[in-house]
Amino acid sequence: MPVPVPRQRAVPAAETAHGSSSPSTSPGVSPSVSSSGGDLTLLVIEDDPAGTFSVPELLDAAGTRVRIRSARNLTEAERLLTDDVHCILVDLALPGAGDEELGPLNHVLRLAPRHAVLALTTSGDAERAAEAVRVGAQDHLFRDELDGRLLSRAIRYAVERKRADTAQVKLAESRLRAQENARLERGLLPTPLLQGSDLRFAARYRPGRSRALLGGDFYDTVRTPDGTVHAMIGDVCGHGPDEAALGVELRIAWRALTFAGLCGDELLSTLQQVLEHERESEEIFATLCTVDIAPDGRRAGLCLAGHPTPLIARHGRAAQLLPYDDGGPALGLLPRARWPRRQVELGGSWSLMMYTDGLIEGRRGPGEKQRLGQDGMLEMVNRQLAAGLDGEALLESAVAEVRELNGGELTDDVAVLLLSRNGSRR
Known part of the structure; x- marks a missing residue:
C-alpha cells in the first residue's frame, strides 16, 4: 500500500x-x-x-x-x-x-x-x-x-x-577543446627547418574573435639539401576544426612535396589534388603563397594562388609589394588551373613579409568603414621600420597596430611570417 x-x-x-x-x-x-x-x-x-x-x-x-x-x-x-x-x-x-x-x-x-x-x-x-x-x-x-x-x-x-x-x-569538454586546439596549432604553425641557413625567421599568429578554435591559416619554412629556403603561407576559407584540419594536411603535404623536389606549378597542382580529395564540399578552397629563395639569398621564385603578394623591405629603401600581376587562382576553384612561377630579385639585405588576408581586412581606424588594405599595411610597416623595428618586434607591433586600428579584435585570423637576410654577413 x-x-x-x-x-x-x-x-x-x-x-x-x-x-x-x-x-x-x-x-x-x-x-x-x-x-x-x-x-x-x-x-x-x-x-x-x-x-x-x-x-x-x-x-x-x-x-x-x-x-x-x-x-x-x-x-x-x-x-x-x-x-x-x-x-x-x-x-x-x-x-x-x-x-x-x-x-x-x-x-x-x-x-x-x-x-x-x-x-x-x-x-x-x-x-x-x-x-x-x-x-x-x-x-x-x-x-x-x-x-x-x-x-x-x-x-x-x-x-x-x-x-x-x-x-x-x-x-572536461573545455579541456578537450584546448587539447585539440593545441594539436591543431602544432600542425598549422610548425617549427621551421632552417639549419645551415643564414636567414632569420619570425612568425606571429593571432586567432580571430569569431570562434574558439583555430581557423585555416597555416605556414611553413624549410631548407632543402641544395641550400634553397622554401617558405609558404596559406589560408583555407572558413573557420572551425574541419578547415583547420585541412590546413594541417595541406601544410604537411607541402613540406613532403618540397623535400621530394617539387616546386612552382607542379607542387601547387599536386596540392590542389590533395585539397579536392580531402575537403568536405566543393565550395572549400585555399589561397597560398610560396617562395623559394636561392642558396645565395639574392633572388627567389614566387607563386601565388589567389593569395596577397608578399611585402619586401630592402636596406635603405621603403617597403613595397613584390610585383606580381599574373598569379593563379586559389586552390580548388578551377580543375585545370596553372600557377606560373615568377623570378624576383631580392638584393643583399632584405626582409620578406608573407601574411594572410586577416592582416589587411581590418578597418583603417575605429568606426571607419574603409579596409586597411595593402596600401594601408605598407604605410604602417614603413612607419615601424623607420622607428627601427625588425624581426619579432616588427611583427608584434604590426599585429597590435592592426588590431588597434580596427577598434578591437579582428574577425579573421592573422598569420604573418618574416624572413630576413643581412648581406653584410656574407
Whole structure:
C-alpha cells in the first residue's frame, strides 16, 4: 500500500500541475535554478490510482517550496516538461516504455538529458534501483520508505548534483577543446627547418574573435639539401576544426612535396589534388603563397594562388609589394588551373613579409568603414621600420597596430611570417 506524501499547505489552482500554462521546453533546454535556494518544481511520472503524490506542493525544512506536477504516462510527461521543471521522479514500474528493464527511465533520460532525475521503486528492488543510478539517475527512492521530508531533501540533492555533473562535463569538454586546439596549432604553425641557413625567421599568429578554435591559416619554412629556403603561407576559407584540419594536411603535404623536389606549378597542382580529395564540399578552397629563395639569398621564385603578394623591405629603401600581376587562382576553384612561377630579385639585405588576408581586412581606424588594405599595411610597416623595428618586434607591433586600428579584435585570423637576410654577413 503506497504511503501518501503528507499535505503541508494548499496553493492556488493556477500553481498546480494541470493548471500550468508554461510554454513547453525542448529536451535540450536546461532548467534554471539558483544554487542558493529558490522554489523548485518536481514532475512525477507514475500510474498510481491511489494517488501517492496527492498534494500540489511541499515545504522543506529550509523553507524551499517544491511544487509537484503529476503525469500518468510518458506522453503526458513530455507535455508537462516545461522550462520551470527542475527535477523528474519516474516510477521504474511504469508501463508502456518497451521491453527494456529500465525502459521508463531511459526514455526520460533521452527526453530530458539536462534535468535532474530520481528513480522510484520498492525496497525489494534494490538491485534495479542501483542500476538506475548507474545509467544516469541522480538518486533513487523507495516508495515504501517515502515521506515528505525525504522527498524534498532528495529533490534538492538531485538538482545540485545534476548542476555539479553538468559543470564537470563542461569543464572536461573545455579541456578537450584546448587539447585539440593545441594539436591543431602544432600542425598549422610548425617549427621551421632552417639549419645551415643564414636567414632569420619570425612568425606571429593571432586567432580571430569569431570562434574558439583555430581557423585555416597555416605556414611553413624549410631548407632543402641544395641550400634553397622554401617558405609558404596559406589560408583555407572558413573557420572551425574541419578547415583547420585541412590546413594541417595541406601544410604537411607541402613540406613532403618540397623535400621530394617539387616546386612552382607542379607542387601547387599536386596540392590542389590533395585539397579536392580531402575537403568536405566543393565550395572549400585555399589561397597560398610560396617562395623559394636561392642558396645565395639574392633572388627567389614566387607563386601565388589567389593569395596577397608578399611585402619586401630592402636596406635603405621603403617597403613595397613584390610585383606580381599574373598569379593563379586559389586552390580548388578551377580543375585545370596553372600557377606560373615568377623570378624576383631580392638584393643583399632584405626582409620578406608573407601574411594572410586577416592582416589587411581590418578597418583603417575605429568606426571607419574603409579596409586597411595593402596600401594601408605598407604605410604602417614603413612607419615601424623607420622607428627601427625588425624581426619579432616588427611583427608584434604590426599585429597590435592592426588590431588597434580596427577598434578591437579582428574577425579573421592573422598569420604573418618574416624572413630576413643581412648581406653584410656574407
